[in-house]
Amino acid sequence: xxxxxxxxxxxxxxxxxxxxxxxxxxxxWLLVASGVGLLAxxxxxxxxxxxxxxxxxxxxxxxxxxxxxxxxxxxxxxxHRYGESVVKGNNQLLEExxxxxxxxxxxxxxxxxxxxxxxxxxxxxxxxxxxxxxMGGAIADQFTKWFRLKAExxxxxxxxxxxxxxxxxxxxxxxxxxxxxxWLIVGRIRYESILPAFLAAYVADYAxxxxxxxxxxxxxIPLVPDLNMVHLLWILPAGxxxxxxxxxxxxATHFWxxxxxxxxxxPPLRPVLGGILIALVVFLSGTxxxxxxxxxxxxxxxxxxxxxxxxxxxxxxxxxxxxxGFKGGEVTPLFYTGATLGNALSGLIPLPVAxxxxxxxxxxxxxxxxxxxxxxxxxxxxxGAESGVYVGLACVLAYLFSGHAGIYxxxxxxxxxxxxxxxxxxxNLGKLS
Numbered sequence: 001x002x003x004x005x006x007x008x009x010x011x012x013x014x015x016x017x018x019x020x021x022x023x024x025x026x027x028x029w030l031l032v033a034s035g036v037g038l039l040a041x042x043x044x045x046x047x048x049x050x051x052x053x054x055x056x057x058x059x060x061x062x063x064x065x066x067x068x069x070x071x072x073x074x075x076x077x078x079x080h081r082y083g084e085s086v087v088k089g090n091n092q093l094l095e096e097x098x099x100x101x102x103x104x105x106x107x108x109x110x111x112x113x114x115x116x117x118x119x120x121x122x123x124x125x126x127x128x129x130x131x132x133x134x135m136g137g138a139i140a141d142q143f144t145k146w147f148r149l150k151a152e153x154x155x156x157x158x159x160x161x162x163x164x165x166x167x168x169x170x171x172x173x174x175x176x177x178x179x180x181x182x183w184l185i186v187g188r189i190r191y192e193s194i195l196p197a198f199l200a201a202y203v204a205d206y207a208x209x210x211x212x213x214x215x216x217x218x219x220x221i222p223l224v225p226d227l228n229m230v231h232l233l234w235i236l237p238a239g240x241x242x243x244x245x246x247x248x249x250x251x252a253t254h255f256w257x258x259x260x261x262x263x264x265x266x267p268p269l270r271p272v273l274g275g276i277l278i279a280l281v282v283f284l285s286g287t288x289x290x291x292x293x294x295x296x297x298x299x300x301x302x303x304x305x306x307x308x309x310x311x312x313x314x315x316x317x318x319x320x321x322x323x324x325g326f327k328g329g330e331v332t333p334l335f336y337t338g339a340t341l342g343n344a345l346s347g348l349i350p351l352p353v354a355x356x357x358x359x360x361x362x363x364x365x366x367x368x369x370x371x372x373x374x375x376x377x378x379x380x381x382x383x384g385a386e387s388g389v390y391v392g393l394a395c396v397l398a399y400l401f402s403g404h405a406g407i408y409x410x411x412x413x414x415x416x417x418x419x420x421x422x423x424x425x426x427x428n429l430g431k432l433s
Contacts, residue, residue: 025195026195029156029160029195029196029199030199032143032147032157032160032196033160033196033199033200033203034199034203035143036136036139036140036143036157036160036161036164036200036203036204037164037168037199037200037201037202037203037204037206037207038203038204038207038211039139040132040135040136040139040140040161040164040165040168040200040204040207041164041168041203041204041205041206041207041208041211041212042207042208042211042212043109043113043132043135043136043139043165044132044135044136044165044168044169044204044208044214045168045207045208045211045212045214046113047113047116047117047128047131047132047135047169048128048169048208048214049212049214050113050117051116051117051120051128051293054117054118054120054121055120055292055293057121058120058121058122058123058288058292059288059292062288064121064122064123065122065123065279065282065283065288065291066279066283067122068122068123068124068275068276068278068279069271069272069273069275069276069279070122070272070275071118071119071121071122071123071124071271071275072122072124072270072271072272072274072275072324072325072326073268073269073271073272073275074118075114075115075118075119075271075325075326075327076267076268076269076270076271076272076325077268078111078114078115079111079115079267079325079327080267080268082107082111083107083108083111085105085107086104086105086107086108086111086112086134086138088410089108089112089130089134089327090130090133090134090408091408091409091410092104092108092410093133093134093137093158093161093162094183094184094408094410094411094412095410096141096154096158097155097158097159097184098410098412100151100154100155103141103142103144103145103154104137104138104141104158105138106138106139106142107138108134108135108137108138109134109135109138109139112130112131112134112135112327113131113135115131115326115327115328116128116130116131116327116328116329118327119321119326119327119328120292120293120328122275123278123279123282123288123291123292124275124278124291124292124321124326124328125278125290125291125292125294125314125317125318125320125321125333126293126318126321126322126326126327126328126329126330126333127293127318127328127329127330127331127332127333127334128169128293128328128329128331128332129165129166129169129170129329129330129331129332130327130328130329130330130331131169131327131328131329132165132166132168132169132329133161133162133165133166133329134165135165136160136161136162136163136164136165136166136168136204137158137161137162137165138161139161140157140158140160140161140164140200141154141157141158141161143157144157155190155193156192156193156196159180159181159184159190159193159196159197160180160193160196160197160199160200161200162179162180162183162197163176163177163179163180163181163197163198163200163201163204164176164200164201164203164204165204166179166180166201167200167201167202167204167205168204168205168207168208168209169208170216170331170378171205171208171209171216171381172205172377172378172381172382173198173201173202173204173205173381174201174377174378174380174381175374175375175377175378175381176201176204176205176374177194177197177198177200177201177202178197178371178373178374178377179369179371179374179378180193180197180201181193181194181197182370182371182372182373182374183369183370183371183374183408183411184411185411185412185413185414186370186404186406186411186412186413186414186415186417187370187413187414187415187416187417188414188415189373217295217298217299218382219298219299219302219358219361219382219383220302220354220383221302221352221354221355221357221358221383221384221386221387222352222354223352223354223355224352224355224384224386224387224390225351225352225355227389227390231351231390232393234349234350234351235359235390235393235394235397236397237349238342238345238349238351238356238359238360238363238394238397239359239363239393239394239395239396239397239398239401240397240398240401241341241345242338242341242342242359242360242363242364242366242367242394242397242398242401243363243364243366243367243397243398243399243400243401243402243403244367244401244402245311245315245337245338245341245364245367246334246338246363246364246365246366246367246368246369246398246402247367247368247401247402247403247405248315249315249318249319249330249333249334249337249364249368249407250368250402250405250406250407251405252315252316252319252323253318253319253322253323253330253407254323254409255319255323256274256319256320256322256323256324257322257323259323260273260274260323260324260325267325270324270325271324271325271326273324274320274321274323274324274325274326275324275326277320277324278291278317278320278321281316281317289310290310290313290314290316290317291317291321293332293333293336294314294332294333294336295332297310297336297339297340298332298335298336298339298340298361301336301339301340301342301343301353301357302339302343302353302354302357302358303353303354304343305343306340306343306344308344308347310336310340310343310344311336311337311338311340311341311344314333314336314337314340315333315337318330318333318337330368330407331365331369334364334365334368334369334407335361335362335364335365337360337364338357338359338360338361338362338363338364338365339357339358339360339361340357340360341360341364342356342357342358342359342360342361342363343356343357343360345360351390355387355390358379358382358383358387358390358391359379359387359390359391359394360394361379361382362375362376362378362379362382362391362394362395363375363391363394363395363397363398364398365378366394366395366396366398366399366402367398367399367401367402368402368406368407369406369407369408370399370402370406370411371399372395372396372398372399373395375391375395376388376391376392376395376396379391379392379395399417400417400418403417404416404417
């Protein structure tokens with residue numbers, strides 16, 4: 001009888017203290033995630049369809065690139081006039097997560113959608129991740145006031161919005177969820193948001209891919225050799241190269257941003273000057289492969305020989321585009337940079353070209369964003385589990401060798417990348433350089 005009473009009390013304690021709160025937490029965030037995922041996934045679908053239209057029109061009417069300075073002024077003026085409160089983009093999401101002050105204005109979503117589509121329409125070099133993440137974050141944060149959620153729920157909502165935007169724009173729900181958990185603080189993962197992030201990521205991906213039927217690009221690594229010590233040793237220089245180039249990408253973007261901010265006081269004129277330079281590059285080089293998303297070149301990197309300098313050219317055009325004030329993300333250009341770098345390294349490293357391109361695809365991304373786990377999962381989702389060890393090691397090495405730098409200069413370093421760096425930087429490493 002005594003044992004039965006103890007068992008009953010133990011069960012009752014578990015139900016009231018653990019099971020019931022967890023069940024309530026699950027149901028609550030399932031409902032919220034459904035709303036966030038559907039809205040963010042639909043926004044990504046509209047964005048991807050608009051981006052395809054803009055890209056197709058530009059490639060069929062190349063004369064439009066001559067108007068890139070005019071398009072730059074239009075984007076700069078709209079943000080200067082209506083977007084001062086959201087001009088920081090992804091960094092604003094990070095700052096609101098670290099120090100919640102006020103709900104992110106919903107205007108961030110339509111403004112970044114307009115700015116990114118216009119950037120691609122006129123011929124800038126940019127990506128799409130930043131746009132989807134900002135739309136997802138802005139939409140998710142509105143639930144704070146719509147449902148009168150508590151202040152501590154805001155961090156969860158922002159994480160959900162990032163997960164939903166990333167997952168739906170690339171068709172990678174696992175990577176999207178982990179990216180949202182991993183990018184917030186370098187070296188740490190926010191496990192308290194793990195269920196909401198995964199729920200929002202999957203709902204958003206479903207909304208974009210199934211409800212809206214928006215397709216995603218497919219990549220293939222046909223041959224993955226068995227891993228042995230020789231192959232393992234060849235991964236080391238490849239991963240190091242991916243990390244250093246990821247750092248170069250981040251530093252180049254910050255360089256142009258500081259340069260334009262320092263010498264051009266009127267913000268709408270910055271993309272005008274940047275647009276002139278990019279348009280000149282396009283017309284002098286006689287090719288458009290270094291502007292836009294560059295997806296055709298990414299696909300070619302898995303099977304064809306490409307000029308070794310393609311990755312440098314893409315870093316140049318993208319860093320100039322974003323640094324001058326055009327809108328868009330960095331991730332697809334990072335995919336381009338990594339895939340073409342892997343393609344170039346195939347002449348030096350005896351691994352299949354498609355495998356090196358895939359390793360670079362996610363490796364440079366990992367180095368520039370400080371998210372090795374998310375990038376490893378993205379590699380597995382895009383290329384298959386057979387390449388998992390190769391892409392995983394490439395991502396971890398790139399993460400280490402990129403140092404404490406990244407494309408998101410508001411990222412806070414929670415833990416150093418290895419213990420020896422603590423002696424250089426100190427225990428509280430603060431923001432990235």
